[in-house]
Amino acid sequence: xxxxxxxxxxxxxxxxxxxxxSADVRNRALLCAAEALRAHREAIFEANRQDLARxxxxxxxxxxxxxxRFDEAKLEGALRGLEALAALPDPLGRxxxxxxxxxxxxxxxxxxxxxxxxxxxxSRPDALVQIASLCLKSGNAVLLKGGSEADGTNRALFxxxxxxxxxxxxxxxxxxxxxxxxxxxxxxxxxxxxxxxIPRGSNAFVRSIMDRSRIPVMGHxxxxxxxxxxxxxxxxxxxxxxxxxxxxxxxxxxxxETLLVHADIADxxxxxxxxxxxxxxxxxxxxxxxxxxxxxxxxxxxDWRAEYLDYVLAVRVVDxxxxxxxxxNRYGSGHTDCIVxxxxxxxxxxxxxxDSADVFHNCSTRFADGYRFGLGAEVGIAxxxxxxxxxxxxxxxxxxKYKLLGSGQTVAPFVRGEAAFTHRPxxxxxxxxxx
Amino acid sequence: xxxxxxxxxxxxxxxxxxxxxSADVRNRALLCAAEALRAHREAIFEANRQDLARxxxxxxxxxxxxxxRFDEAKLEGALRGLEALAALPDPLGRxxxxxxxxxxxxxxxxxxxxxxxxxxxxSRPDALVQIASLCLKSGNAVLLKGGSEADGTNRALFxxxxxxxxxxxxxxxxxxxxxxxxxxxxxxxxxxxxxxxIPRGSNAFVRSIMDRSRIPVMGHxxxxxxxxxxxxxxxxxxxxxxxxxxxxxxxxxxxxETLLVHADIADxxxxxxxxxxxxxxxxxxxxxxxxxxxxxxxxxxxDWRAEYLDYVLAVRVVDxxxxxxxxxNRYGSGHTDCIVxxxxxxxxxxxxxxDSADVFHNCSTRFADGYRFGLGAEVGIAxxxxxxxxxxxxxxxxxxKYKLLGSGQTVAPFVRGEAAFTHRPxxxxxxxxxx
Numbered sequence: 001x002x003x004x005x006x007x008x009x010x011x012x013x014x015x016x017x018x019x020x021x022s023a024d025v026r027n028r029a030l031l032c033a034a035e036a037l038r039a040h041r042e043a044i045f046e047a048n049r050q051d052l053a054r055x056x057x058x059x060x061x062x063x064x065x066x067x068x069r070f071d072e073a074k075l076e077g078a079l080r081g082l083e084a085l086a087a088l089p090d091p092l093g094r095x096x097x098x099x100x101x102x103x104x105x106x107x108x109x110x111x112x113x114x115x116x117x118x119x120x121x122x123s124r125p126d127a128l129v130q131i132a133s134l135c136l137k138s139g140n141a142v143l144l145k146g147g148s149e150a151d152g153t154n155r156a157l158f159x160x161x162x163x164x165x166x167x168x169x170x171x172x173x174x175x176x177x178x179x180x181x182x183x184x185x186x187x188x189x190x191x192x193x194x195x196x197x198i199p200r201g202s203n204a205f206v207r208s209i210m211d212r213s214r215i216p217v218m219g220h221x222x223x224x225x226x227x228x229x230x231x232x233x234x235x236x237x238x239x240x241x242x243x244x245x246x247x248x249x250x251x252x253x254x255x256x257e258t259l260l261v262h263a264d265i266a267d268x269x270x271x272x273x274x275x276x277x278x279x280x281x282x283x284x285x286x287x288x289x290x291x292x293x294x295x296x297x298x299x300x301x302x303d304w305r306a307e308y309l310d311y312v313l314a315v316r317v318v319d320x321x322x323x324x325x326x327x328x329n330r331y332g333s334g335h336t337d338c339i340v341x342x343x344x345x346x347x348x349x350x351x352x353x354x355d356s357a358d359v360f361h362n363c364s365t366r367f368a369d370g371y372r373f374g375l376g377a378e379v380g381i382a383x384x385x386x387x388x389x390x391x392x393x394x395x396x397x398x399x400x401k402y403k404l405l406g407s408g409q410t411v412a413p414f415v416r417g418e419a420a421f422t423h424r425p426x427x428x429x430x431x432x433x434x435x
Numbered sequence: 436x437x438x439x440x441x442x443x444x445x446x447x448x449x450x451x452x453x454x455x456x457s458a459d460v461r462n463r464a465l466l467c468a469a470e471a472l473r474a475h476r477e478a479i480f481e482a483n484r485q486d487l488a489r490x491x492x493x494x495x496x497x498x499x500x501x502x503x504r505f506d507e508a509k510l511e512g513a514l515r516g517l518e519a520l521a522a523l524p525d526p527l528g529r530x531x532x533x534x535x536x537x538x539x540x541x542x543x544x545x546x547x548x549x550x551x552x553x554x555x556x557x558s559r560p561d562a563l564v565q566i567a568s569l570c571l572k573s574g575n576a577v578l579l580k581g582g583s584e585a586d587g588t589n590r591a592l593f594x595x596x597x598x599x600x601x602x603x604x605x606x607x608x609x610x611x612x613x614x615x616x617x618x619x620x621x622x623x624x625x626x627x628x629x630x631x632x633i634p635r636g637s638n639a640f641v642r643s644i645m646d647r648s649r650i651p652v653m654g655h656x657x658x659x660x661x662x663x664x665x666x667x668x669x670x671x672x673x674x675x676x677x678x679x680x681x682x683x684x685x686x687x688x689x690x691x692e693t694l695l696v697h698a699d700i701a702d703x704x705x706x707x708x709x710x711x712x713x714x715x716x717x718x719x720x721x722x723x724x725x726x727x728x729x730x731x732x733x734x735x736x737x738d739w740r741a742e743y744l745d746y747v748l749a750v751r752v753v754d755x756x757x758x759x760x761x762x763x764n765r766y767g768s769g770h771t772d773c774i775v776x777x778x779x780x781x782x783x784x785x786x787x788x789x790d791s792a793d794v795f796h797n798c799s800t801r802f803a804d805g806y807r808f809g810l811g812a813e814v815g816i817a818x819x820x821x822x823x824x825x826x827x828x829x830x831x832x833x834x835x836k837y838k839l840l841g842s843g844q845t846v847a848p849f850v851r852g853e854a855a856f857t858h859r860p861x862x863x864x865x866x867x868x869x870x
Contacts, residue, residue: 017788099808216821248846325451351867352867353451360839360840362841363841363845367536368837386822391837400824401793402793402824404793408798432782432796
């Protein structure tokens, strides 16, 4: 019988061989998985129709039904994703540091998979394809738990991908599918076998996962992003960046939620940004000093912490660059914050002192995205400060190990002073990598 | 009044300015701290004499008294450490990735401090100097909690270092000293202010810290290290590496605890290694197949998991490279493991599939050390798999942020197809770094 424990043990056992597969084998497995999804399309669509019928019978809201749907268009998107992933450079076996410790004793820091990753995600079945394929590309075994309303679709997708990948040489235990809420509880207790948990959901969900497990958690958390319009800002640029950051798409974590305005330009800027926001359909909630200059709703303390994900923007007048930085470090979520200014010293200080994953100068917060950053595939955006930060690409799913290649060296002569360390940088990759 | 909460709030507030200090200022602060320790030597020695007197009155064991002692020699060691640290390259502001996203829109991944680090360490007062200085060099605010038996010495050392660093420009709140067991409990709950906990102590201590906090923990844990003598090993080299790995120093985490021997060479190797180990004072505990070949105590299941830190070595005969890898991945602690072999394919597989921070070919496990690896100063050795792994140098105390430098770009034209991403690699450092 498969339980979370047996699946985790199998994943743990499969992980070393999976991580040792060549890039060719892993890429071929991704392309075979795409073919298998195409071949099994009818069975997958049928499973999805049943999930949808059950969800409708349970009166799920229309947006949730939209997320649950897996149709021709979603399949085509998933297939394109698999093909793009196969074409990306290999994240494994990269030599990150190389040092000769002594003659004939060479040290290499080399990227390698993390091991076994547990991913808990929401209703969209296309997330299963994306996560399973990212883990395969990065050589990580994975235990997947999707939304229970999509369980039928997830089973069909999983079966097609797993069967194809195993046919190409992936160890059978390298992917496991969990089904119930109880499975999640069991997974969180398996710190002997699972190296990392990635929850994809709300901030409250991520925190509840962290509280329930001693396994490290890489969180995809909320975005309370800021645009700060400095005294030395170009006001046309500031209006354009503020509107794009807020309104280009509102229900996303990299949208701006609070606009900070330097007091010296508040008289000039606020009357210009207000009609532009109104035209974009955005309602403003301002501090007292904002409301002294433009007509808008009042903001309270809670507004500085709010992730509206809606056509609403908090606006605050601040006295200085320092006050802007302090506001962001106090109320922000460490996601993405932007300064608009022509003053390079102000920009430098903002970029150095704002403690966020992404700090931008003179451009929209909406650029904070793995694809736009050129990372290729994206796991999500991490607002924690360890391991990977900001948009997380394939290298966020990797760690490293040190490979030390000797010719019989012992430590005793170095301790006795008969041998000495050279610590010379080496050039070129670790000779133990590649075909 | 200073409490863990007020100290953590002060650290959190000081962190951005601390991280923005130039390398010059941070290095000068390290050298001033060295001078201050020299100037206050008599007060420090006097505080240490009182700690020692109290410890003797409480009948502390002799090795603990030795660790607690802070004398002329320990001071000189600490001063040399500070001077060496000041001379190391700056870990901050390094450009780790640079990509042009579009014309005039340049992305830089730049190393930066983690923020606020809590370090809980054992009785040695010299650890306080080392940890405080590593955090200062890497621009991190730090809350320190040493062993309570050394509290007087720690207060004297801390006062000298802090006063000197503040005089050189370090924000006053950037270093805090905690004193009691209750302080530790309070610290572990301050996840709003503290970004990372580094416990230095036993494996059980590290686990208890992890269980009590949702703050990420970077653990300096146990070392159950292996030497595997492959069928294709040079037997003289294997004896030499095994003896050095086990006996060069036994009470250290990178000492070998289990010797694995391929069945094909067990007849030739075991009778050669046994007298060499005996001569080094090492007692052997063997599996049945070992005991069929040499005279030694029997090993039981617990021996495969034992970190002896003593003149004792477990010995097991294995049938294959696969069996050796499986044994290490099952019983090892992910610290350091070595294969002795002339077969490059066997070495490649061992280095790829053994899931440890350090995987060595034909050299002693005792090389696993930050200084020997050429990392300069060392925080410790991490056996977790995220963020930093193996010997942790200054870069393990850093994270990164993305700095995106634009000239007014918004996302809307890219979404409408009127602008396109170029994603060209850039060369040279981020222009927002440096003086």
